[in-house]
Amino acid sequence: MRPTARIHHYKWYELIGVYAGLAVFLFFVLAPFFEGFMVSLKPLNHLFSAPYRFWPEDPSLAAYYDMWERVPLLGRYIFNSILIAGIGTALSVIFVTPAAYAFARFEFKGRGPLLGAFLAVNMFSGAVLLIPLFxxxxxxxxxxxxxxxxxxxxxxxxxxxxxxLRTYMLRIPRELEEAALVDGASRFYTFRRVIVPLAMPGIAVIAIAAFLTIYAQQFIFALTFNSKTEYMPLPVGLYAFFGRQEVIWNELMAASFVGILPVFIVFLFLQRYLVAGMTAGAVKT
Incomplete structure (x- = not known):
């Protein structure tokens, strides 16, 4: 007998409540993005006209062309953001994967306090550590x-x-490693050929999270640790749309949407690994 989805056990009025709650949640999540996109399609002199119109009277993609003229190095800024986030993600995965495996499989002195220290690091904002980092x-x-x-x-x-990733690796049966070790495989070979392939959904989740985090945190670090234009990432480059007298809101929104396009593409290609990594181990076999 095939199991049925839990959603089918709800009554009709409960389903209405569930979908209504989801609709409200999605509205508050997606409305800012939709409004920002509408702003990018409006001429600048129509943004503050009264009465306010949500849908533009004469939508145009002019802002998506003009932003390149206003900020000639915008393409360079986007490239820098992708480069910084890409290299940072690769380094994060390289360091995290063996460390998570060690914390998941080995007992050593100070493991608990060290894990607690890792968790405590997340309590501090990057702004608090700017001076010592500088x-x-x-x-x-x-x-x-x-x-x-x-x-x-x-x-x-x-x-x-x-x-x-440690939590994910704890779900991988130890018997698989023990069988490989009995067959004469080394610990590193077992890690590389057995553990890493099985942990790929979890590693993909870590990679996506790292890419999004590094891509989003570039502003404060770039503003403090870099003063050269050729190394500026996109968040700092968007400053060019803030003039002394006014803010070029439509071009700023257009540049922002172009800037988040790489993140969207990464998420689009890796979403199946993300779902697999988040749901793996949720059902006990």
Whole structure:
């Protein structure tokens, strides 16, 4: 007998309540994005006209063309953001995967306090650590380089990544490793050929989370650790749309939507791994 979805056990009025709640939640989540897109289609002189019109009278994609003229290096800023987030994500996955495996499989002195320390790191905002991070970056000669923004981003994603991936690896049966070790495989070979393939959905979740985190946190680090235009990421580059007399809101929204396009593409291609990683182990077999 095939199991039926839990949603089919609700009564009709309960279903109405569930879907109504979901509709309200989606409205508050998606409404700002939709409104921002509408702003990008409006001429600047129509944004503050009264009465306010949600749907533009004469929608145009002019802002998506004009933004490149107003900020000639916008493409460079987007490339820098993708480069910083991409390298940071790769480094985060490289460091997190073996560390999570060690915390999941080995018993060693101080493991509990160390995990607690990793969790405590997430309690601190990046702004609190700007001064010590700046001194550290200057001592290593990383100021005005890509690594001045990559290293802090990786440092803030590793603790959360270890916690999440460790929980995923705890669900992988130990018998699989023991069988490989009995057959003569080394611990590293077992980790590389047995554990990593099985943990790929969890690793994909860590990669997506790291990419989104590093991509979103570039502003404060770039503003503090970098003063060269050629290394500026997109969040700092968007400052160019803030003039002394006015803010070019339609072009700012257009540039913002173009800037989040790489994140959308990454999420689109990796969403099946994200769903698999989030649901794996939820059902006991």
């Amino acid at each position: 001194r550290l970056m200057r001592s290593f000669g990383l100021i005005n380089t890509y690594f001045a923004m990559i290293v802090p981003g990786v440092a803030f994603t590793i603790p959360t990544g270890i916690w999440l």
